[in-house]
Amino acid sequence: MCKTDKRDDILSAAMELMAEQGFHGAPMAMIADKAGVGAGTIYRYFENRDVLIRDVYHMIYDEFVSFLLNRYPTDRPVRECFFHIGKGIIDYLIRNPLKFRYTEQFHNSPYGLEFRKLKLSNDTGEFDFGRDLYYKGLKHQVIKEIPLPIFFDLAFAPIFWAVRDHHTGFVVIDDALAEVIVSSCWDSIRI
Amino acid sequence: MCKTDKRDDILSAAMELMAEQGFHGAPMAMIADKAGVGAGTIYRYFENRDVLIRDVYHMIYDEFVSFLLNRYPTDRPVRECFFHIGKGIIDYLIRNPLKFRYTEQFHNSPYGLEFRKLKLSNDTGEFDFGRDLYYKGLKHQVIKEIPLPIFFDLAFAPIFWAVRDHHTGFVVIDDALAEVIVSSCWDSIRI
Amino acid sequence: MCKTDKRDDILSAAMELMAEQGFHGAPMAMIADKAGVGAGTIYRYFENRDVLIRDVYHMIYDEFVSFLLNRYPTDRPVRECFFHIGKGIIDYLIRNPLKFRYTEQFHNSPYGLEFRKLKLSNDTGEFDFGRDLYYKGLKHQVIKEIPLPIFFDLAFAPIFWAVRDHHTGFVVIDDALAEVIVSSCWDSIRI
Amino acid sequence: MCKTDKRDDILSAAMELMAEQGFHGAPMAMIADKAGVGAGTIYRYFENRDVLIRDVYHMIYDEFVSFLLNRYPTDRPVRECFFHIGKGIIDYLIRNPLKFRYTEQFHNSPYGLEFRKLKLSNDTGEFDFGRDLYYKGLKHQVIKEIPLPIFFDLAFAPIFWAVRDHHTGFVVIDDALAEVIVSSCWDSIRI
DNA sequence: AATGAATGAGCATTCATTCAT
DNA sequence: CATGAATGAATGCTCATTCAT
Structure with a gap:
């Protein structure tokens, strides 16, 4: 329910997809999908793709x-x-x-x-x-x-x-x- | 100037560019340029990008x-x-x-x-x-x-x-x- | 602090931002920020972006x-x-x-x-x-x-x-x- | 048939669409469509949208x-x-x-x-x-x-x-x- | 065989608008 | 009433691959 939930969902989704498919194989839209959020939502928590990867x-x-x-x-x-x-x-x-x-x-x-x-x-x-x-x-x-x-x-x-x-x-x-x-x-x- | 020459040129160009810029930083057109051949020529020697990378x-x-x-x-x-x-x-x-x-x-x-x-x-x-x-x-x-x-x-x-x-x-x-x-x-x- | 105050704040913020950055350079969220109101609040006073610009x-x-x-x-x-x-x-x-x-x-x-x-x-x-x-x-x-x-x-x-x-x-x-x-x-x- | 033809087609299409719809109302894809070329083709002749507009x-x-x-x-x-x-x-x-x-x-x-x-x-x-x-x-x-x-x-x-x-x-x-x-x-x- | 112009699917990112709280 | 997190459609641009010459 809280902010952290969604942020964690995104982190987990990104981690799993990128681990499985490689950095290239995990477009933002796919990560959003897997995390169960809208594509734009990722950018509320992470400035851009690079920041997400580092985080x-x-x-x-x-x-x-x-x-x-x-x-x-x-x-x-x-x-x-x-x-x-x-x-x-x-x-x-x-x-x-x-x-x-x-x-x-x-x-x-x-x-x-x-x-x-x-x-x-x-x-x-x-x-x-x-x-x-x-x-x-x-x-x-x-x-x-x-x-x-x-x-x-x-x-x-x-x-x-x-x-x-x-x-x-x-x-x-x-x-x-x-x-x-x-x-x-x-x-x-x-x- | 035989077939093999061109193939080697492409391999070298691909190797150098990908080593320096990463796989992502080396588009086919750039490799072709560096190798001194046309972009289409690469596909005479290598079925596609993946094959080139492996070769x-x-x-x-x-x-x-x-x-x-x-x-x-x-x-x-x-x-x-x-x-x-x-x-x-x-x-x-x-x-x-x-x-x-x-x-x-x-x-x-x-x-x-x-x-x-x-x-x-x-x-x-x-x-x-x-x-x-x-x-x-x-x-x-x-x-x-x-x-x-x-x-x-x-x-x-x-x-x-x-x-x-x-x-x-x-x-x-x-x-x-x-x-x-x-x-x-x-x-x-x-x- | 009456309704009109907020409306004026939004109008001023929109005017300044759009004058300085152009219509394109002034997203609703930025206008809301500058006006000190929530993004959604703008829509209480203006039906949509076009109406705001005209107003x-x-x-x-x-x-x-x-x-x-x-x-x-x-x-x-x-x-x-x-x-x-x-x-x-x-x-x-x-x-x-x-x-x-x-x-x-x-x-x-x-x-x-x-x-x-x-x-x-x-x-x-x-x-x-x-x-x-x-x-x-x-x-x-x-x-x-x-x-x-x-x-x-x-x-x-x-x-x-x-x-x-x-x-x-x-x-x-x-x-x-x-x-x-x-x-x-x-x-x-x-x- | 020559290079200039396509370049001119793109210039004309861009001019007409942007004149009619404004700069904002003419996405690159629409310009490409009107010019009868692929979207990517525009970028062979113009470095980016800004350059196209200036040209x-x-x-x-x-x-x-x-x-x-x-x-x-x-x-x-x-x-x-x-x-x-x-x-x-x-x-x-x-x-x-x-x-x-x-x-x-x-x-x-x-x-x-x-x-x-x-x-x-x-x-x-x-x-x-x-x-x-x-x-x-x-x-x-x-x-x-x-x-x-x-x-x-x-x-x-x-x-x-x-x-x-x-x-x-x-x-x-x-x-x-x-x-x-x-x-x-x-x-x-x-x- | 060789070329390189043309293609268009694919992607990161933005932003007007909505709606649960 | 007010909020601002969430949304997802829209857009500029890239690049592997094709194919007419």
Whole structure:
């Protein structure tokens, strides 16, 4: 009934359609239809298509991060923190295939590049588990001395690719395999 | 001036424009212009836009694989083979930013999904360095017992992400760092 | 705070926005905003956009005519009456650029055509300084024997064009120049 | 058959529709229809709608000026030159009602303002009958000492308004009346 | 074979108007 | 009475594809 309802309907419809059909395959009219609103209504909540696309991403991103930080074992050893995050990523993305597809597309588009640059330049001071793991790991001399972005790539790239393989049907990631994957990533960054 | 010349001109023009501007930013007319041919001519060599996009990918893919297999040390230990491939990937993709951008876009699009599914079902029997490393590694008990796709993800995902970071300007990958990256990937798959 | 207040607010807002941005550049929502009322409220006072546009014109027109007839020297010679009107037009339109712009736009649009046709057919019998000057002038044989509309064109067209040039910045009309212009118009109609 | 044909068809269709319905009442699709071409075709000849509108004006303007300068009696007295122009304007605009309506709309729009400013600043050195009359008239001391724009307004504004009245049906301008009108305009500018 | 002008379906966006509150 | 969120028809423009030359 409230404003937020309709906005959320639009965000969800956009996310699902764009995840399934790609950014190109989801015209505004189709999104409006799926959201059960008039085409013009979208523009009450989002200035234009680009803003909508970015806002869908931020919705997913916020939910994702908040899921990962839930019960984050800040005070435990880095290794344990890393396993929490790694397995959390797999867990979340396997249970949310559309959100996974959406973010993959987003990252690999002009929007994604812009987002990364923004993140790099604007250090907002918010808690960032990537940096947290990196700096703690360095301090306690449990991870290799490599640049932060490379740390990130080694630690998480295989996880995302593995989830993609899961959704494509190449493998089935169960708990055991998830453990192996995260553990292997750990092997690549630990000293 | 033979048929093949024109075909190659079109492939190159399409690759460059799409890498620079994205798939959306490269209309057929612009590609034709850059290739120095008429718009209609493209359709003599490629059934439609989708076919062109896929053929550009195959062109890049074939050249890439052939580069990697050049001087591939088949008879040497798996570790050495892996380093040859890993460092080859970094070397090639850093020297060919447009081809890298093109493939990244391709992989992250409906085309990429389709391509992967095709590869899964059609086992063409051609030599495949991924499978070669995997099966040899298993046979000699130097790599972990994990499914082939996961092996692939652990071995190569960080490398592609690192190259992306290089092109984005987040890090500079020199020979030393390349060595570290490939070595870390090896750490994640070796027993 | 009575009904009329709001109606006037809407008329003023519409006049200003349309004068500044053109008819096209002033959507109903913007007018409502500027008038400090809800978008729907406009439709309580004006059946639709066309009616609003016409009513704004009538508001300006009435005020304009009433200004011109203030101290109109009915009993003095035609020449004096003409100078009163001519200089009044210049005076009023130079001090009210927005109203000038609005009427110019109005006259030069389907609305203007319709308005003129209406005026032609509906002779309302109200006092009309144009007719007054014309018939008195004819009676006293001080103006040429020409059709009324042509009299009107000769007498006033240059004045309106000159005011436009003033607002565009092509000339600056001061009192002396105003005198020259009106005097020249008189030259064109007098015997 | 040649390129120009289609371009001209589009110009004519646009001119007629916009003259009859106003700029707003002539969508690109309607223009394309009337011109007997596809909607997209318009954009091969005109970058966008604004350019089309301006180009239609220039087409009319060039033809109009060329008509007026045909048999222009350069070597004869200013008065004779003025009568040639004045009567030419009436003649041309009465025989071309759509072109008249189009130019009236154009002049009274942002396009028209832009055009006037351009003309004022860019003195292209081309022959301009307005300036010719003005400077010759001043030199021979047959016209009043007034600014050029005011000269223009006095000389031509009534003519355009009269033509408008003719097309609206307020008066019928025959040769005799045309003579009277031009003669009266002359009265307003001559010494 | 090669061309490139022509096509028209498709899309993002705007805005006059309505109507539930 | 007043509101302003919602609507959806309308429009300018793009671009993959065709086809006459």
